Amino acid sequence: MTGSATTEVVQKVSPHKVAVVGAGWAGLSAALTLHRAGCDVTVFEAARIVGGRARRVQDPALGAIDNGQHLMLGAYSDTLALVRELNPGTNMNALLLRQPLHVESLDGTLCLRAARLPAPLHTVAGLLTARGISIGDRLAALRMMAKLRAGGWRVPARTRTVAELLESHQQSRTLCDRLWDPLCLAAMNTPASMASAQIFLNVLRDSMGADAPAGDFVLARTDLSRLWPEAAARQVRVETGKRVHHVVPEADQVRIDGTPFDACVLAVPAYAAASLLDSAADVTGLAAWRQALGSFSYRRIATVTLRLEGPWTLPRPIMLLQCDPASGDHGQWAIDRSATLLPAPLPAEISVVISDASHDLPAGDDTLAAQVAQQLRRQAARRGSLAPMPATVAHRVIIEKRATFDCTQDQVRPPNRTPFQRVWVAGDWTDTGYPAVLEGAVRSGMTAARNVLKSAFKSAVD
Numbered sequence: 001m002t003g004s005a006t007t008e009v010v011q012k013v014s015p016h017k018v019a020v021v022g023a024g025w026a027g028l029s030a031a032l033t034l035h036r037a038g039c040d041v042t043v044f045e046a047a048r049i050v051g052g053r054a055r056r057v058q059d060p061a062l063g064a065i066d067n068g069q070h071l072m073l074g075a076y077s078d079t080l081a082l083v084r085e086l087n088p089g090t091n092m093n094a095l096l097l098r099q100p101l102h103v104e105s106l107d108g109t110l111c112l113r114a115a116r117l118p119a120p121l122h123t124v125a126g127l128l129t130a131r132g133i134s135i136g137d138r139l140a141a142l143r144m145m146a147k148l149r150a151g152g153w154r155v156p157a158r159t160r161t162v163a164e165l166l167e168s169h170q171q172s173r174t175l176c177d178r179l180w181d182p183l184c185l186a187a188m189n190t191p192a193s194m195a196s197a198q199i200f201l202n203v204l205r206d207s208m209g210a211d212a213p214a215g216d217f218v219l220a221r222t223d224l225s226r227l228w229p230e231a232a233a234r235q236v237r238v239e240t241g242k243r244v245h246h247v248v249p250e251a252d253q254v255r256i257d258g259t260p261f262d263a264c265v266l267a268v269p270a271y272a273a274a275s276l277l278d279s280a281a282d283v284t285g286l287a288a289w290r291q292a293l294g295s296f297s298y299r300r301i302a303t304v305t306l307r308l309e310g311p312w313t314l315p316r317p318i319m320l321l322q323c324d325p326a327s328g329d330h331g332q333w334a335i336d337r338s339a340t341l342l343p344a345p346l347p348a349e350i351s352v353v354i355s356d357a358s359h360d361l362p363a364g365d366d367t368l369a370a371q372v373a374q375q376l377r378r379q380a381a382r383r384g385s386l387a388p389m390p391a392t393v394a395h396r397v398i399i400e401k402r403a404t405f406d407c408t409q410d411q412v413r414p415p416n417r418t419p420f421q422r423v424w425v426a427g428d429w430t431d432t433g434y435p436a437v438l439e440g441a442v443r444s445g446m447t448a449a450r451n452v453l454k455s456a457f458k459s460a461v462d
Contacts, residue, residue: 015040016262016457019254021244021276024052025438026426027267028232029082029445034265037453041236044256046243049225050233053400054438056225061307061394062349064223068303068400069335069351071186071318074098074216075206076439078446086231095222097317097340101126101208101215103179105320106334107382108132110178114208114215120149122212137175144169145209153205155197160409162192162200182320182332185355188435189299189404196409202433217318219335221342247276249420263452266418267426267445269402270296277423285419292414296429301403302354302361304331304372307394312348312387313339321352322379329375330354330361330368348390350376357399369395404436405429416448421455424448 016039020031023045031041049055057067072079080096087095101114110132115125123145127138147169159165162184166176176192184192187203207215220227247264248255254264266273274293280286314336321331331352338348352372354361362368373392380386405411413431416424426448432440 019256019261019264022267023050026441026445029442030265030426030449031236033446033449035236043238044242044244045240050229051225054224056223059396066224069353072218075214079439079442083228086228097219098216107379119211123208153201162195165197188407189355190407219340246279249423254422263422265424265448270429273425283419292412297406298402300357302357302399304352305396306350306392308348309390309393328371365397407435
């Protein structure tokens, strides 16, 4: 999946009425695209706040936090364009913390930093100068990246999983444990032994394999609802707290709980899209489509936010943690909220991400928070140059039970099209070429909207 521009030339159409079900990042990007084309758009959202799985949560002790920590990449061209467009006149540095690709472990055992050089020299220099990786492993990683680039970032025949891909390129167990497996889990929320090799290569192609800025780590400096979804919602009609129960396609319209619309975009999870159409008349392909939507399995992500008794700063805003659930070390990444957010929360706050939280976590939020705090303290102490971490005075554990789908080679991901001409779907679970990430959701919404314009309304879209 290559980068694309958000700006579109869309021929204005008469004010067709279009419903968008879901005000997450996919639904709002679809609604904006339709609105720009002159459609009369109504967005229905069951929650009271927009943003979907990337939204603000109000915590009594911590204030505004997100329902999960989301890391973006510089390759997220459409998402970053939306942020710029919907925050006119705002300095982007006040909205986004953007730093060159830098993977460093809190305990000091690994540091890989991409250089500001033309591709592929930035990756070559980063791997050659990496600390904590033997020279043999560095050369093996360089050979793999060179072969992948020469092969057009396509998986070799009979290679299905990321683990098989890494083995075929003779990546050592140490190199996988320290670099490739954590990157795979962060990007796909699926273990390397199961994760789709081709989707992983798509991510590498557009980040480490592209120009240096594409691999930048990007963190929001405000809550995710405020970053752009709330501004988007002000441009279209959004009915929050409105749960849609039935979507009934007809020959020349679509009824949303009895109200007629000219077309509809279902920007909801796969299982919800199938359920909404349970009253639809049977048409060719409907059974197979429903079966495809019901084939998804899901993985959890847990985010533990800790407020500390006093100031404490991580060496980098985002740091890799050594993960060993059997020893109580569940976290994989630590994000310094005090270094990321504007204004900075006082005293210090650290968010720890537990990707693929499908393994057994300790019972009770207090126990999990205590274990995560201990993990931070131990690994920071191994570094030797950090002051001891202060005690925690508050915490919040948020577990998104269906954070992502299993991103395996066998998972069939449908396109935006449904068996009904006037109903389209959008979401990170559609066939975007990416894992379940924010950029995939945004692009899927735009694609669904363009298809509505071209198919239902015969509008010209370039």
